[in-house]
Amino acid sequence: MPAGDRPLPYVRATGSPFALGVRHGTSRAKALRAFLDDGLTRLNHVLSRPVTMAELGPRIAAHRAALGAASPDALDEIRGLAHGAGLTPDEALLLQIRREIMGYRRVPTAGDCTTYAVAPSTHDSPSVLAQTVDLNGHLDDQICVLDVGRTDAGRRSLLLSFGGLLGYLGINSEGLAVGINLVLGGVWEPGLPPYLAVRHLLDQASDVDSAVAELRRLLPLASSRSFTLCDPRGAAYVELCGGDLVVVPAVSGHVVHTNHFLHPDLAHGDALNPFARRSSLRRLEAASEGVRRLPPSACPEEHLALLSTRPIRVPDRGDIRAERTVAAVVMVPSRRELHIRPGDPALSATQVFRLNRPFQPQDC
Numbered sequence: 001m002p003a004g005d006r007p008l009p010y011v012r013a014t015g016s017p018f019a020l021g022v023r024h025g026t027s028r029a030k031a032l033r034a035f036l037d038d039g040l041t042r043l044n045h046v047l048s049r050p051v052t053m054a055e056l057g058p059r060i061a062a063h064r065a066a067l068g069a070a071s072p073d074a075l076d077e078i079r080g081l082a083h084g085a086g087l088t089p090d091e092a093l094l095l096q097i098r099r100e101i102m103g104y105r106r107v108p109t110a111g112d113c114t115t116y117a118v119a120p121s122t123h124d125s126p127s128v129l130a131q132t133v134d135l136n137g138h139l140d141d142q143i144c145v146l147d148v149g150r151t152d153a154g155r156r157s158l159l160l161s162f163g164g165l166l167g168y169l170g171i172n173s174e175g176l177a178v179g180i181n182l183v184l185g186g187v188w189e190p191g192l193p194p195y196l197a198v199r200h201l202l203d204q205a206s207d208v209d210s211a212v213a214e215l216r217r218l219l220p221l222a223s224s225r226s227f228t229l230c231d232p233r234g235a236a237y238v239e240l241c242g243g244d245l246v247v248v249p250a251v252s253g254h255v256v257h258t259n260h261f262l263h264p265d266l267a268h269g270d271a272l273n274p275f276a277r278r279s280s281l282r283r284l285e286a287a288s289e290g291v292r293r294l295p296p297s298a299c300p301e302e303h304l305a306l307l308s309t310r311p312i313r314v315p316d317r318g319d320i321r322a323e324r325t326v327a328a329v330v331m332v333p334s335r336r337e338l339h340i341r342p343g344d345p346a347l348s349a350t351q352v353f354r355l356n357r358p359f360q361p362q363d364c
Contacts, residue, residue: 021080117235167199
């Protein structure tokens, strides 16, 4: 059955960080073991040369030390994930830093996520955060939805995750939605991975302003990224590179981001290769024009239809090393909703997940 036709795996958990990790790991143990055994999370299918756990050991140890200093709670949850899934601590941490292990990839690419957020213009036009997820490694079979609530945080988070990640993108019970785009620049070094920074924001922040404050406090992250933030009242994107951070609010009603730095303070250090830059520019233009044409009252299906059009949607070219769209997501902050089309969004049906409502997708 194609990935887009199956109910997505869903893990619901409440408790301490360690308990959340145990529940996640227990629910996904078989899938995570298979993923690790498949070319070491498929790293050896996409890297220029194979790597081993022994070779990665020193890098994993360096990330563990940096992560313990930046976010002890995340490290506790990773320990719980290892315990629940029967993984070694290094294997569980590798799942979190897989993208950092890949590092800069300067090979030609056709995509790597297109994200936009629309701020509300009237009472009847709620804010929306919409994004494609473009990844290599054929990762649409690794999608999982996490519905997690830390007992000490006072809020729940609904997240789209891949292959054991504690976070990738999502929305919390305060109505804060967070999307993410790869941008290349600066020095990538051990620290808090941006995907775990998304999870931290959803655990700790309640709106765009508090999320920006948290990001400033977390700098520097392990690698460069752009975050798109949206709450029921407004939206912004935040570009981060090393210790530098810039914020651009949705003053024109919306913000759009792809995979090159947009702010002039950071654009001079952009390390994206020319082929990828052309793709990023085309997708930025197409998404910007598409958003302008959508009515303010556009429903999630209209946003998903836009995300399903080329060049925003990047089709499968049959190369595991090449990025392609493995999911499209629309989040509605005021309704705490997460709408997902897994796999190729032009071919799959939408699955809807909600916080604070009696809704039970398939549990793992």
